[in-house]
Amino acid sequence: MHIQEELSQRHVLSLTVSNEAGILARIAGLFTARGYNIDSLTVADITADHGVSRITIVTNGPPKVIDQIIAQLDRLVPVHKVTDLTENGPFVERELALVKVAGIGEDRIEALRLADVFRAKVVDTTIESFIFEITGTTEKVDNFVGLMRQIGLVEVGRTGVVGLIRGKEAN
Amino acid sequence: MAEKSGADILVQCLVDLGVEVVFGYPGGAVLPIYDALYNHPTIKHVLVRHEQGATHMAEGYARSTGKPGVVLVTSGPGATNAVTGITDALLDSIPMVVITGQVPTQLIGTDAFQEADTVGITRHCTKHNYLVKTPAKLAEVVHEAFHIATTGRPGPVVVDIPKNVQIATAPYAKPELKVHASYHPQTKADASAIDAAVEMLAAAERPILYTGGGVINSGPQASALLRELAALTGAPVTSTLMGLGAFPASSDQWVGMLGMHGTYEANWAMNQADLILCIGARFDDRVTGRLDAFAPNSKKIHIDIDRSSINKIVDVDVPVVADIASALDDMIALWKQRNHQKVDLTEWWARIAGWRAKKSLDYAEGGAEIMPQRAIADLYAATKATGKDVIITTEVGQHQMWAAQHFGFDAPNKWLTSGGLGTMGYGFPAAIGAQMGNPDSITICIAGDASIQMNIQELGTASQYRLPVKIFILNNEYMGMVRQWQELTYESRYSNSYSDSLPDFVKLGEAYGWTGIRIEGPQELEAGIRQMLETDGPVIVDCRVAKLSNCFPMIPSGAAHTEMLLDPSQVKGSMTDEAKALV
Ligand SMILES: Cc1ncc(C[n+]2csc(CCOP(=O)(O)OP(=O)(O)O)c2C)c(N)n1
Ligand SMILES: [Mg+2]
Numbered sequence: 001m002h003i004q005e006e007l008s009q010r011h012v013l014s015l016t017v018s019n020e021a022g023i024l025a026r027i028a029g030l031f032t033a034r035g036y037n038i039d040s041l042t043v044a045d046i047t048a049d050h051g052v053s054r055i056t057i058v059t060n061g062p063p064k065v066i067d068q069i070i071a072q073l074d075r076l077v078p079v080h081k082v083t084d085l086t087e088n089g090p091f092v093e094r095e096l097a098l099v100k101v102a103g104i105g106e107d108r109i110e111a112l113r114l115a116d117v118f119r120a121k122v123v124d125t126t127i128e129s130f131i132f133e134i135t136g137t138t139e140k141v142d143n144f145v146g147l148m149r150q151i152g153l154v155e156v157g158r159t160g161v162v163g164l165i166r167g168k169e170a171n
Numbered sequence: 172m173a174e175k176s177g178a179d180i181l182v183q184c185l186v187d188l189g190v191e192v193v194f195g196y197p198g199g200a201v202l203p204i205y206d207a208l209y210n211h212p213t214i215k216h217v218l219v220r221h222e223q224g225a226t227h228m229a230e231g232y233a234r235s236t237g238k239p240g241v242v243l244v245t246s247g248p249g250a251t252n253a254v255t256g257i258t259d260a261l262l263d264s265i266p267m268v269v270i271t272g273q274v275p276t277q278l279i280g281t282d283a284f285q286e287a288d289t290v291g292i293t294r295h296c297t298k299h300n301y302l303v304k305t306p307a308k309l310a311e312v313v314h315e316a317f318h319i320a321t322t323g324r325p326g327p328v329v330v331d332i333p334k335n336v337q338i339a340t341a342p343y344a345k346p347e348l349k350v351h352a353s354y355h356p357q358t359k360a361d362a363s364a365i366d367a368a369v370e371m372l373a374a375a376e377r378p379i380l381y382t383g384g385g386v387i388n389s390g391p392q393a394s395a396l397l398r399e400l401a402a403l404t405g406a407p408v409t410s411t412l413m414g415l416g417a418f419p420a421s422s423d424q425w426v427g428m429l430g431m432h433g434t435y436e437a438n439w440a441m442n443q444a445d446l447i448l449c450i451g452a453r454f455d456d457r458v459t460g461r462l463d464a465f466a467p468n469s470k471k472i473h474i475d476i477d478r479s480s481i482n483k484i485v486d487v488d489v490p491v492v493a494d495i496a497s498a499l500d501d502m503i504a505l506w507k508q509r510n511h512q513k514v515d516l517t518e519w520w521a522r523i524a525g526w527r528a529k530k531s532l533d534y535a536e537g538g539a540e541i542m543p544q545r546a547i548a549d550l551y552a553a554t555k556a557t558g559k560d561v562i563i564t565t566e567v568g569q570h571q572m573w574a575a576q577h578f579g580f581d582a583p584n585k586w587l588t589s590g591g592l593g594t595m596g597y598g599f600p601a602a603i604g605a606q607m608g609n610p611d612s613i614t615i616c617i618a619g620d621a622s623i624q625m626n627i628q629e630l631g632t633a634s635q636y637r638l639p640v641k642i643f644i645l646n647n648e649y650m651g652m653v654r655q656w657q658e659l660t661y662e663s664r665y666s667n668s669y670s671d672s673l674p675d676f677v678k679l680g681e682a683y684g685w686t687g688i689r690i691e692g693p694q695e696l697e698a699g700i701r702q703m704l705e706t707d708g709p710v711i712v713d714c715r716v717a718k719l720s721n722c723f724p725m726i727p728s729g730a731a732h733t734e735m736l737l738d739p740s741q742v743k744g745s746m747t748d749e750a751k752a753l754v
Contacts, residue, residue: 033288033291
């Protein structure tokens with residue numbers, strides 16, 4: 001016998017949660033306990049009184065599992081609301097990355113040219129290196145990093161995804 | 172390459188890793204592994220009566236043999252029942268590998284029958300844990316698990332194996348040991364630290380060696396080197412509860428255990444020392460007493476393999492991150508190379524003699540009841556007279572402290588007790604595990620009437636495997652240690668500390684095919700102990716001791732080493748809220 005795997009889909013989930021001790025551990029623990037995947041997770045408080053945080057989780061799994069993940073998250077006492085951005089109409093998602101590239105001569109010029117195409121900003125420079133700041137969808141950041149890898153990628157830091165539903169309503 | 176099922180891969184790994192004994196209990200989620208163990212030619216499986224028992228047996232086996240203890244339990248309740256023993260092994264740094272069954276991967280997260288989040292539940296009570304999702308990874312994980320459990324600061328490792336992973340097949344070849352790139356315990360000390368330590372030791376006028384369980388964990392070599400270093404320096408040696416036996420109690424340089432129920436001389440010597448060399452101990456609250464009064468005028472050197480133990484509670488002058496044996500070896504070599512001579516410690520020893528003269532372990536005798544301390548002392552004398560190897564385990568409570576105080580240990584790995592977690596129910600299964608690993612030793616669990624009931628079901632296990640363990644109950648009809656604290660703190664309001672409705676331990680033992688002996692008065696003590704030692708099979712002894720004896724000396728919570736209570740007359744019966752709030 002061999003173990004079969006089901007096909008997975010990527011989903012971006014947006015949660016609002018009470019900003020209390022242990023909430024992040026609770027959510028991360030739920031994912032590991034139930035065997036769910038976390039591709040990225042971001043968290044920061046979003047209200048003036050620092051009482052509520054938004055957590056954006058990028059996960060993947062078969063549709064049934066995604067449903068369960070949402071239901072399980074919703075069941076946690078400090079979780080206010082869970083929205084599956086992927087399912088709930090058009091949404092904006094962005095992540096930010098810092099990308100360090102080293103090289104001289106033609107490589108250096110090509111790196112700058114590509115950065116321009118991707119609208120990445122130079123935030124640090126030496127004679128032999130740049131750090132670019134790039135914002136965009138995960139796919140865009142992946143593409144940029146992929147190109148830089150061919151030129152002389154040194155290291156990358158990424159924030160993970162944040163997202164919001166389009167339109168005037170709060171979610 | 173030929174494929175093997177996950178269960179067969181696991182068992183093959185255990186064989187390759189030299190595992191001889193597995194303590195376990197079957198269930199749905201480990202049936203494939205049990206089938207792979209059926210009639211196994213080299214691995215012996217000990218069927219316990221409760222999974223907690225299996226974990227403590229593995230601990231007893233590990234502590235007495237130096238080999239890792241191995242546990243096998245099913246998912247859900249099997250795994251949760253093991254949690255106490257896993258935590259116990261973490262606190263006392265015992266090498267242990269616990270294999271747990273898990274529901275099949277496709278059911279994980281669905282609240283399937285007997286599903287528990289074993290990896291989540293045990294995350295904080297293991298050194299490391301794994302959920303293995305494919306048989307192809309199993310061999311690598313099992314080898315790494317044993318490596319992590321036994322190296323660096325030892326500890327428990329859990330490997331959670333879903334049932335379909337036990338059935339599914341994968342190509343198998345004996346794996347190379349691949350360890351997490353981030354796991355490199357430092358075993359060899361920095362030369363500069365050794366240098367500083369040796370120079371301080373050579374200059375100290377009032378040195379003391381404060382030793383702990385790390386010496387035992389490091390192996391018999393470490394105990395031998397400790398003895399050598401002690402001989403070179405002439406310094407007094409004390410030990411924590413966990414370190415007893417690393418240095419011989421019969422030595423003139425031995426000043427006894429330190430800490431809450433340590434000797435007057437050990438605690439005063441710690442307080443007055445100008446140099447404390449801490450060897451594999453961790454400045455636990457039971458040892459330091461009130462922190463701001465702890466060894467106020469001393470320099471401190473701390474040798475520990477776990478960097479995070481250093482400067483955790485007490486700031487030290489020289490941290491030495493290393494395996495104990497390696498660090499002691501380096502120190503001794505440098506001491507000799509520099510031709511250091513013993514400092515004249517006559518004055519220091521004279522002061523120690525003054526504290527010793529208090530005879531802080533003495534107790535009043537002469538009544539109609541057996542004094543518990545006398546029972547331990549007689550047990551020690553009688554076992555010593557046999558000339559055989561003796562292993563002592565304990566439960567938790569007054570009897571544990573009396574055993575630590577009145578039984579002399581001259582060799583490592585002979586004293587098995589739950590120090591860090593203080594788990595009632597540890598001692599009896601630990602004795603079974605120790606007896607499995609040391610079939611020719613006399614193995615005795617010194618127990619309390621309350622603690623022994625916490626894993627009493629293991630009487631059946633000892634009967635089944637014909638293990639001649641002895642249980643020696645100091646029966647005071649109380650949770651004596653709780654009662655003692657109620658006397659110290661709550662004006663003797665004995666809330667729920669009386670052991671009501673005790674079973675007839677003699678008949679209970681007999682029901683399981685054991686020999687039962689009752690010792691009721693001082694005149695029966697010697698003969699009762701002799702009969703226990705002369706009986707071939709397992710024996711349970713119900714030794715009725717003085718009901719209201721308390722364990723002295725004692726540093727009450729929140730007090731300093733210099734504020735020991737030596738006898739009951741010094742007990743006030745109440746405490747401030749600040750002292751009450753301490754552990
Ligand atoms: C599992 C567990 N529960 C509770 C305690 C708290 N406790 C410490 S000692 C003790 C009483 C032990 O009584 P007994 O076994 O009769 O030993 P004695 O102190 O009388 O020698 C208790 C309840 C503990 N250490 N472990
Ligand atoms: Mg008792």
